[in-house]
Amino acid sequence: MTTRRIKNMDEFAGLVGISRPTISKYFNDPDRVRPSTRLKIEEALERYDYRPNIFAINQNRRLTKNIGIVVPYLADPFFAEIARVLERRCIDAGYTPSLFSSHGQQSLENAILDSLRSIKPAGVLLAPLGRISDKKHIEAFCRDVPTILFDSNIEGLGAGFVGSDNFSFVSQTVEYLSRTGSTPSFFEMKNPANPNANKRREAYLKMMNRLNLEPHVISIEGEGWNFEEIGRQGALNVLNGKKLPSNSVLCSNDRLAIGLLSACHELGIKVGRDDTCHIRVASHDDHPYSRFTCPSLTTAAHDYESVSSHAVETLFRLIESGGRLDKREEKLFAARLIMRGSA
Amino acid sequence: MTTRRIKNMDEFAGLVGISRPTISKYFNDPDRVRPSTRLKIEEALERYDYRPNIFAINQNRRLTKNIGIVVPYLADPFFAEIARVLERRCIDAGYTPSLFSSHGQQSLENAILDSLRSIKPAGVLLAPLGRISDKKHIEAFCRDVPTILFDSNIEGLGAGFVGSDNFSFVSQTVEYLSRTGSTPSFFEMKNPANPNANKRREAYLKMMNRLNLEPHVISIEGEGWNFEEIGRQGALNVLNGKKLPSNSVLCSNDRLAIGLLSACHELGIKVGRDDTCHIRVASHDDHPYSRFTCPSLTTAAHDYESVSSHAVETLFRLIESGGRLDKREEKLFAARLIMRGSA
């Protein structure tokens, strides 16, 4: 490799002895030039350090190879993990993903979409804030940019949605708890940030009805994405005041459960499934930390792999078909019950 | 706002009745055009929906307004949190941050730096992997791109380093534990991924020596960034086998401590500071989850605000001075002891 720096494709083309447009074709698809030409280019690429200017490329291409990935809250390891997998798959497919977090704020979600527009992405994978999303804004965005929603569905928005089947989560946990001798109460935020929470409450009510058990929904106060603290405070209020309606609590999600476990520990309430324990606690999501809580958390796990791979595949299909799908696609994946110490 | 779409600055300039270069100047700095001209432009901006093409801008500017933020592991809420603050500050200063996670892999860290090069960033905030970083690669990168290291220092690399003072962390926790009646053992990974870990061990040994106490370092096996599981396995081995050298354990970082607490719970070892407890546990970092462990974790907190603001300020200063600082700057911030239930 020569130390000489090549400033543009023209210069590189001169060095190879081929016209610049042919070099350009090579970079867009090495198979679209003659093998002998390809060889010459790749030999030169070994000798000289040249890379096309990404800004010039993106300015001239009708569509970039950029993909936007937007999650509502990146400090939540659940989203960090799914973002990691999505990034990986985009890179493997030759795209350039950019990761953004709305940090739970509508204004930021809107700003991210605006700035995404300016990088003319081929497509966007969006996990919206949900209830507090600016639906008009997202709708306008989706009209211009091929977008697949994931994690949290907003009816009618985007070309499709890929997520987990909330009923599958709740039905398994409710069935497990009741089969093993408990009548679960449902512990949730009164004003959940995420639409999945509502679906989970509905699923709980439906399952309890189906099993002929009396449902008890414990709705706690709190706003925002600081779920652990909200869960802890809510649990302290509930546990300090009256007795729980039953000796088993099913949390809407793991982060609330983490807060609940923290409150139980503070109050000396022993959680677990053996006889010495006061209550059982189960939850949903299989949060990365749920196996390290004390006790470890019985929960229902997302099928990360399926959700992420299907989301990416759907987006690629959407991009290849010019940004339009025949009809909005929805795909839900079932959960898997993970039995641990808490229930 | 008219529905008409404006495709370029030329067209917009025509609509305003001013030449394009003047419009260009306005977008780079509204104060550099005559007030009357500015008014005309801003009135037109209200009426028409026009935004300069970011790719064309970046292609032609000698330096972009992009800033790269690279963290070793985004699924760690600690880094997610600091990345959030850094992003915010960059945006407020008129820059466009891009967030990347090395996911604990050297190859990824290298790839991220390579792709960062291609977006010609004004500067980069890099929290390197540390021990497993490809130092040559980072060094070459830093020669071309103004870079400030944060969180984890690599001697001599980058124009500066901003982080926390590991001795401040450890001295406070060791002092606290010993003052309140315990002789802390130090719980750490034998081959820590992060250079901070080595500094913390050294600080522990120094403090114990200064206090005339006998040090005990418990070095557990394990590779990678899955610290909680490593801590849990290591703790199970230690606790199952021999007795602990003392009834108080100081963990190198909170994530290991979370694993340790999990192991203690499994084994029925009660953690806390009152008489009914078997051991006390303290740690370092004030991880976002450390207040929700059972019991809540006594730890030493980073000064997030100071570290992030100083990192960003140093980078801006570096950028403004043309990418060179007189000498490599190092700045460390002291920790703050957070007393909770575990010790």
Next chain:
DNA sequence: TTTTTTTATTTACGCGCGTAAAATAAATAT
């Protein structure tokens, strides 16, 4: 070998903007 078809390469133009240098207008001094 010559003609036709297919594939690859080159020519020519444009993308949307930054920016130095030249021209003009405004402000100040005479």
Next chain:
DNA sequence: ATATTTATTTTACGCGCGTAAATAAAAAAA
């Protein structure tokens, strides 16, 4: 009012590449 200085604006050029249309080369058919 005129000359000088200073602040703005315009002219003119270039950035590095994509791409349609024109040309040339290779492959296939006659």
